[in-house]
Amino acid sequence: MNTIRVLLADDHHLVRTGFRVILETEDDIEVVGEASDGRQAVDLADRERPDVVLMDIEMPGVDGLEATRRIVAADAGPAVLVLTTFDRDDYLFAALQAGASGFLLKNGTPEALIHAVRVVARGDALLAPEITRRVIARFTGPDGMAESGRTDGARLSELTPREHEVLVLLAGGATNADIAATLFLGEATVKTHVSHVLTKLGLRNRTHAVVYAYEHGVVTPGGRHPSRDGP
Template sequence: MILTARGIDVVGEAADGAEAVAAVLRLQPDVALLDIRMPVLDGLEAARRIIARAPSCKVIMLTTFDLDQYVYAALQAGASGFLLKDVTSAHLATAVRLVDTGDALLAPSITRRLVERFSGPTSAEPQQTAAPTQLAPLTAREREVLGLVARGLSNSELAERLTLSEATVKTHVARIFSKLGLRDRAQAVVLAYETGLVTPGAT
């Protein structure tokens, strides 16, 4: 699928993972779309190399199934989210714009299913002892917000749950990202589960 949308330019294409990495390093795009399963170099390893060598480039993974076994690993590698391959052009364009601004790409329902399914066998065990150290910069309210973000709540849902304005919620989220060195909500979800701040299935 070739993306054509106002304000979005496709600067390059690649036939395999190795070509994708080389193209990103050469062309320096803002966002890269990677298929999880690619020849020569799979999308997961390609994502790792791109994020390590071109950290300003946001990565979106494309997959056939919404609970693909590699999706959680892709988020751990630093990808900003994932989409199904049958996504519409309009949805894809919206996703690219959201990721480019550091906003949420993963829909709340997908976030919940994803983390509950994969935070166990495909990731490191939750490190309960790491939480006080890694999350120490956060205030009690910021920890609460991070926990709700990890459960898939959007800013509007957070505002309703906490009886705050959306502007205040956005400020809390931005401060959390800044204090913890996070790029986006995808990384926030991974960190919250890996530190044991929240656990799969918790409500």
């Protein structure tokens, strides 16, 4: 069994202690370090090479958003799971743009936190359902229609039909296992397709693929994908 190495970044010692207690009840999770600000988080991530960083947003000095940008920019950087008490759209979209693989509110359950760590550690994206709805609304509502109706033809045209199918399923929140079952493929093959999609579209991670698919009209809330279906 592979152990998931986790770094905690939060300026409140009590919060870090609580997360550590929750996570270390699991045999497959190990907390390898704690940071009280963003700069320390970046340094520890470079030194400890964790699989997942749990990142608070509002911290002194270098905040969690800037720390996330620096951490995910590193070669083979860890997945960053942003946790915050602030249910604000500006934080949500800033975290996604910074390269976070997931975004959860701190009022969730311990079980949800453990599940989130495992999900992002295996390379999947994770957004709470209410957050996914807001991402969709951002790019398909009245203020986002012009943007969401335009596809990036140059990059999208580089995708094979199978890779396009994978992108559509990613936008629906499918995991690698889900995609494998839907397309009757092995999970290793799915991982390869996902990697090709991210590389061809110039995306950091699966969460960015979800945003990209809605932003560029690849899929709509009704599930159609106009870049293939036509107007």
